[in-house]
Amino acid sequence: MLILHRKSVKKGFDFTLMVAGESGLGKSTLVNSLFLTDLHKDRKLLNAEERISQTVEITKHTVDIEEKGVKLKLTIVDTPGFGDAVNNSECWRPVTDYINQQFEQYFRDESGLNRKNIQDNRVHCCLYFIPPFGHGLRPVDIEFMKILQDKVNVVPLIAKADCLTPSEIKKFKERLREEIDKCGIKIYQFPDCDSDEDEDFKQQDRELKESTPFAVIGSNTVVEARGQRVRGRLYPWGIVEVENPAHCDFVKLRTMLIRTHMHDLKDITNDCHYENYRALCIQTMASKMNADKRVESPIPILPLSTPDVETENLIKKKDEELRRMQQMLQKMQQQMHEQDL
Amino acid sequence: MSDIVPPEVKPKPAIPANTGPLVPPTSAIPVPVGSHSTAQSASGGSTLLGYIGIDTIIEQMRKKTMKAGFDFNIMVVGHSGLGKSTLLNTLFKSQVSRRNAGWPRDEKIPKTVEIKSVSHVIEEGGVKMKLTVVDTPGFGDQINNDNCWEPISKYINEQFEKFLKEEVNITRKKRIPDTRVHCCIYFIPPTGHSLRQLDIEFMKRLSHSVNIIPVIAKADTMTIEERQEFKQRVRKELETSGVEFYPQKEFDDDMEDKSDNDKIRETMPFAVVGSDKEYQVNGKRVLGRKTAWGIVEVENSNHCEFAKLRDFLIRSHLQDLKEVTHNIHYETYRAKRLNENGGLHPISSNGTQESNL
Numbered sequence: 001m002l003i004l005h006r007k008s009v010k011k012g013f014d015f016t017l018m019v020a021g022e023s024g025l026g027k028s029t030l031v032n033s034l035f036l037t038d039l040h041k042d043r044k045l046l047n048a049e050e051r052i053s054q055t056v057e058i059t060k061h062t063v064d065i066e067e068k069g070v071k072l073k074l075t076i077v078d079t080p081g082f083g084d085a086v087n088n089s090e091c092w093r094p095v096t097d098y099i100n101q102q103f104e105q106y107f108r109d110e111s112g113l114n115r116k117n118i119q120d121n122r123v124h125c126c127l128y129f130i131p132p133f134g135h136g137l138r139p140v141d142i143e144f145m146k147i148l149q150d151k152v153n154v155v156p157l158i159a160k161a162d163c164l165t166p167s168e169i170k171k172f173k174e175r176l177r178e179e180i181d182k183c184g185i186k187i188y189q190f191p192d193c194d195s196d197e198d199e200d201f202k203q204q205d206r207e208l209k210e211s212t213p214f215a216v217i218g219s220n221t222v223v224e225a226r227g228q229r230v231r232g233r234l235y236p237w238g239i240v241e242v243e244n245p246a247h248c249d250f251v252k253l254r255t256m257l258i259r260t261h262m263h264d265l266k267d268i269t270n271d272c273h274y275e276n277y278r279a280l281c282i283q284t285m286a287s288k289m290n291a292d293k294r295v296e297s298p299i300p301i302l303p304l305s306t307p308d309v310e311t312e313n314l315i316k317k318k319d320e321e322l323r324r325m326q327q328m329l330q331k332m333q334q335q336m337h338e339q340d341l
Numbered sequence: 342m343s344d345i346v347p348p349e350v351k352p353k354p355a356i357p358a359n360t361g362p363l364v365p366p367t368s369a370i371p372v373p374v375g376s377h378s379t380a381q382s383a384s385g386g387s388t389l390l391g392y393i394g395i396d397t398i399i400e401q402m403r404k405k406t407m408k409a410g411f412d413f414n415i416m417v418v419g420h421s422g423l424g425k426s427t428l429l430n431t432l433f434k435s436q437v438s439r440r441n442a443g444w445p446r447d448e449k450i451p452k453t454v455e456i457k458s459v460s461h462v463i464e465e466g467g468v469k470m471k472l473t474v475v476d477t478p479g480f481g482d483q484i485n486n487d488n489c490w491e492p493i494s495k496y497i498n499e500q501f502e503k504f505l506k507e508e509v510n511i512t513r514k515k516r517i518p519d520t521r522v523h524c525c526i527y528f529i530p531p532t533g534h535s536l537r538q539l540d541i542e543f544m545k546r547l548s549h550s551v552n553i554i555p556v557i558a559k560a561d562t563m564t565i566e567e568r569q570e571f572k573q574r575v576r577k578e579l580e581t582s583g584v585e586f587y588p589q590k591e592f593d594d595d596m597e598d599k600s601d602n603d604k605i606r607e608t609m610p611f612a613v614v615g616s617d618k619e620y621q622v623n624g625k626r627v628l629g630r631k632t633a634w635g636i637v638e639v640e641n642s643n644h645c646e647f648a649k650l651r652d653f654l655i656r657s658h659l660q661d662l663k664e665v666t667h668n669i670h671y672e673t674y675r676a677k678r679l680n681e682n683g684g685l686h687p688i689s690s691n692g693t694q695e696s697n698l
Binding site: 022023024025084085086087088089091131132133134135138139140143160162163164165166233234235236237238239240241246247 | 420421422423424450482483484485486487530531532533534537538539542558559561562564565630631632633634635636637638641643644
């Protein structure tokens, strides 16, 4: 076990985080606060005229973070332009295209010959920013989350939470949870903790689960509060401290994202979302082959129900065989074609 | 084809708290129209012999207005959750929004923009105001918001049409009921970046039919510096897009007006916070919002510009809003209609329609 850790630590980890939501909700500021970086120093804010012709873009920033000997290659995927137009129909399409592209890339790499240094660029988590100004989920929020729930771990956040009073936040969170349930949106669920964990940990876990969606505030500036220098926002009526749990859920989000659930997010991306994509891919490939050649594929494709480890391995083995058979069939077909000529 | 007659703007009635000192007696040469009367005798005959009492016209107007009361119609536009109802309640210190008139807060966002209006009579100091609040739920809330301003534009024109029809009647009512929208408050979401496309589209299209007053909603999201930057960017964008918000530069009457209005235009759009809850601050009860890090006081000018908006809207420019609506926006509409139909024919009192309205 120790050897495994050391090797992983040497290699470093990679994590891809996507942020989505309309402009002006503090996405960049929050990312900077989470990872104590300044990824968007040279960013130029577009004005409304310039934005008229802009469609939704996908931008990537990669930063290497090292702490206590552990290396993290962090990729932030931003979606400028999302939800900013007058007509936002299908504004999610560039986002889903990007996610699928990363899956496809990984699929190809995985099926390739040299699998030692596969780069995992799949999106492990998508933070979706909900404006605090509404009364609940808006049509664009519902549509986006429903379309992305099967492709990526969706973590909804309440943005710019410093404009809400504590009771408003409570009501808003309840409202959001209700609506997410009602619309059947599958957001990322924290796994239940093991029964042998101590009470403190269980309590912390409960609190974490009960305060979703997290109401967050970000800040790029340091202010003086209660004799300390902290990240915060200075208002005439008081100082908001980003890392004060009584002010917002920033600390909870950071704990969840980085300190406790980063690995689980990667696992679920690999075991659930990626497998969904893969199964779909193989099915379409096989059905295309059937349609072309009227030759039954020798190994039937098993439907992907909730797999246990053994069936998983079996499926994997069979898939490998299938792929090899398909390649052989293709070669045979080519030969037959040449013979016909 | 009728020419557009230049509007005769009535002089703004300056209602003084108490009538000033009587004008001392001077020679009674009649004052030519357009000149100012001075206390001392001046060459050119602008002096009075004895006190006539012309200045009491102001008192007479005041009495009449008090008896008759007046109408004021205000429209609020902005997507849901920006605090429109709360701001109105705060402005008029009473529960005037649609929600409080017995209509429950909408659980669902309407699929198209609806126009809902509610009227209240507010009385203060013996003066009665019939306040009509026009709400526009559904604006900007959909995924596809193309043309969501059309129902609003239609409503405004319908009110003009109603007034026009009454005016054109042979037997006219003594006081035509005025449902025309005098003022449209547009709520800009406090993104801190710049205006959104939808904001510019709306204001561009409607600034020629109604007085638009843009405000930055829920301003307690931004720090003071962020507010200043945002305001500057917004003003610049409005200028580049050719949007004239109220008070429009082209309608300034004289230098005094212009300098007053310039000062106001420099600080617009007002960054406002609304609240209908009271808290105890420094021994006083104030309207505010209580957060974990302090209380935002709505009427404290260091916290937000609500007081400025209220003074501007109600205490100094209320009458002007009505006048600009009547003399400029309504006249523009009327001229367009007259040119369209080749002239309007008055409707006779027994109801037979001769016009092609």
